[in-house]
Amino acid sequence: MLGKRRPDDEFEVVGGIKAPDAELALILAKETHFRHKEGVEYAVRRRGESEIHVAPYQGEILGGMTDHSYRRQEAYTGVGAKLKRVSEELARRGLRIDAPRPAVGRGRAHGDEDHSG
Secondary structure (H helix, E strand, O other), X not given: OEEEXXXXXXXXXXXXXXXXXXXXXXXXXXXXXXXXXXOOEEEEOOOOOOOOEEOXXXXXXXXXXXXXXXXXXXXXXXXXXXXXXXXXXXXXOOOOOOOOOOOOOOOOOOOOOOOOX
């Protein structure tokens, strides 16, 4: 499998794919190695041969279909207000839990007994 990181780069070996034909190899390469914008173009070549099969997907079409907005702070805008609304609605329905929060850190597992002393 061959890939280009930038449009002006030459193809370089970036991995391997086992497939019965070039068409399936291109599909597998896209789905396994180029789905998160790891490059701008990719191709496959059967081991020992010189013919390169260039994929039809390039640039913006290649990879990046998964929404990764959760990685940025602005993706959480409004979460606090939503949590407050949900808490108020649960309290209105009588479903609020008023017990204190559990202690931070590791506690004893259920059924463990203290054998000290």
